[in-house]
Amino acid sequence: MKKLIGAAVAALILSALPVGALNVYPIDKAQILAGAKFDFKVELDAVVDPASVSVTVNGGKVAAVLGKEPQAVTEKDKKDMEASALILRDVKVVKAGTYTVEVKVGDMKKTVTWTVYPAAAKATAKNVIFLIADGLSVGHRTAARILSKGNTEGTSNGLLAMDMMDRMGLVGTSSVNSLAVDSANSMSAYMTGHKSSVNALGVYADRTADPFDDPKQETLGELVRRTTKKSIGIVSDAELQDATPAAVVAHTRLRDRKAEIMEAFLAVKPEVLLGGGSAYFLPKSVTGSKRADEKDYFDLFEKEGYKVATTNSELSAATMSSTPKKLLGVFHPGNLDGALDRLLLGKGTVSKYNDQPDLTNLTRTALEVLSTNKEGFFLMVEAGLVDKYSHPMDWERAVYDTIMFDKVIAIAQDFAKKNPDTLIVVTGDHTHSISVYGTVDDKKPGTLMRDKVGTYANAGFTNYVDANSDGYPDSPNPSKRLAIGWGNHPDYWETFKPKLDAPFNPTVQDENKNWIANDKYKSDTATLIAGNLARTDSTEVHSIDDMTLQMTGPGSDKLKAYQENTSTFRYIVEALGLKP
Ligand SMILES: [Zn+2]
Structure with missing residues (x-):
């Protein structure tokens, strides 16, 4: 009994003090570019007297390193509990080195260590072309090579452009709060050099409910704008406000705040902005708008001197007589349609939006506009639909878009041949559980389609035909096709056939949700x-398997066999010689 009372008293004393972990942002092991801006935040999990908190950097005052002392504030967490925090916005560490931040409150102590690396002594590349197929996995590449080139007696009849990049390594994609990752914090790691949490863009996800007050990190788009005279291009066949393109410029803990993300594009003003998502450009009074206000972003960009296009024909017209200095093209209220629907099947939303550009055309146009700047450029191109079709396991659509992405890589390689001071980076942001394991032969006997699957020696070869040599099979539905499976999935009916009538919709919700x-x-x-x-x-979900990272051009020799996704940011800023 006495013992129990003792324990209760101890628990009471403890609960009067801040207990549990203290969060410090940037987090432990953060790699930070000297001079790049970020917000510093310490979260204590109780209301405490600021005088009782000691924060030091390398044993000295915070101001000696970050320029000022952090401000003490009281804030509420998501459960409405009040607690203290220390915040410093928009700071930087100027000198490279190792920095240990120590926070002490009573008996509690938390230490984090940052590595601040120096800016490169000089640039190795004038231009960086960053090409990303959302969700690109080894299975997509293998399938794209077989469908596009064919294979004879075990040897591929040709190589993809991505097969001809100079160097390749693997990337770990995990998050601050989870082994798994989404397109927000994965792309954010590439664009800021900081790891973050699922759904977060350009911020560390803090404990407060407000999705716009989280500690920020400067993005590559902002850095290029602030520290150089280079141009910036952002191109995607998904909505421009979607996680991957948004991560070049935006800061929010919630990637779905797409209407607000528009502000970040207007703040950075990329010279080229091409993609989908017009629903967030249009004021709420216009049918189809997804905005809650009357802001008209087409109008706002036009006032900034942008030429504007909303169809492929308008895009051609916008660049016909002269190359515009600034170009905005928004070609769909949501995501554009993929290559299989646009080029062959006419399904998806193609009948409604029948003048959509191909990602190859968008890339060529972007390079034309950006290369007029003698100072160089940073261009990001996303093939966003590889991911969008992989979730519902519509592998034919995902693979046709992988072939389209490969054509984009070929365009970049061609540009780099003429402009050797160009670094090309090719990657995805996370993987899917797609796997090529054999063939399906309609001519094989059997009632069930699964009995027509051949593996090992019985797989043999497929009979896709590309008679017009455009790189895409003329039909996704020849008599002998690839057999492709998924490592994770909901319950679904496997037909072993391409979905010719509409993109695959594998599941429906029952009365129990x-x-x-x-x-x-x-x-x-x-x-x-x-x-x-x-x-x-x-649907099928992202896998945690490593991602491939490939580079060609000046600066590509730094690529290692394995790196965290945050290293990609460092390769780019060092190649461009960014000196914040
Ligand atoms: Zn995804």
């Missing part, structure tokens, strides 16, 4: 695949 197999695909020949995900997941 669980995602179950969509019976639209049920037949005497299909197989019900039992899911291995929680029934709250409607």
Whole structure:
């Protein structure tokens, strides 16, 4: 009994003090470019007297390194509990070195160490072309090579452009708060050099509910704008406000705040902005707008001197007589359609939006505009739909878009041949669980399609045909196709056939809100695949497998066999010789 009372008293004393972890941002092991801006924040988990908190950097005053002392504030966490924090906005560490931040409150202590690395002595590249296929995995590449080039007696009949990059390494993509990652914090790691949490762009996700008050990190777009006279290009076939393109400029803990993300584009003013997402450009009074205010971003960009295009024809017209200095093209209210629908099937939203540009055309146009700047440029091109089609396991659409992405790489390689002071970076932001494991042969006997799957010696070869030599198979549905499976998935009907009528929609929600197999695909020949995900997941999800990172050009020799995704930022800023 006495013992128990003792324990209760001890618990009471403890609860009067800040208990649990103290958060410090930037986090432990952060790698920071000397002179790049960031916000510094210490989170204590109780209201404390600021005088009782000691914060030092390398044993001395914070101001000696960050320029000023942090401000003490009281804030509320997501559960509405009040607690103290120390904040310093917009600071930088000028001198390279190792910095240890120590926070002490009573008996509690937290230490984090940052490595601040110096700016490169001089630039190795004038231009950087950063090419990213969202969700690009080894399975997509293998399938794209087989569909596009074919294979004879075990040897590929040709190579993809991505096969001909100079160097390749692997990237770890995990998050501050999870082993898994989404396109927000994965791209954010590439664009800021800082790891972050799922759904966060250009910030460390703090404990408060406000998605715009989190500690920020300067993005590559902002750095190029602040420290150089170079041009910036952002191109995507997804919505421009979607995570990947947004990460070049934006800061928010919630990637879905797309209407507000528009402000970041207008603040940085990339010379080239081409993609989807017009619903967030239009004022709320216009049908189809997804804004809650009357801001008209087409108008705002036009006032900044941008030429504006909303169809492929208008894009051609905008560049026909002379090359514009600033170009805005927004070609769809949401995501553009993929290559298979635009070029062959005419499905998706193609009948409604029948004048959409191809990502290759957008890339060529972007290079034309950006290369008029003698100072050079940073261009980011995203093939966003490789991911969008991989989630519902529509692998044919994902692979046709991988082939399109490869054509974008070829365009960049061609540009770099004529402009050898160009570094090309090719990567994805995270992987999918796609795997090529054999073939499906319609001519094989069997009632069930699964009995027509051949593996090992029985796989043989596919019979895709590319008679017009455009790199895409003329049909995704020859008699002998690839067999492709997924490592994680909900329950779904596997038909072993391409979805020619509309993109695959594998699941529907039942009355208990669980995602179950969509019976639209049920037949005497299909197989019900039992899911291995929680029934709250409607689609296949990102895998945690390593991502490939490839580089060609000046600065590419720094690539290692394995690196964290944050290293990509360092390769780019060092190649461009950014000196904040
Ligand atoms: Zn995704």
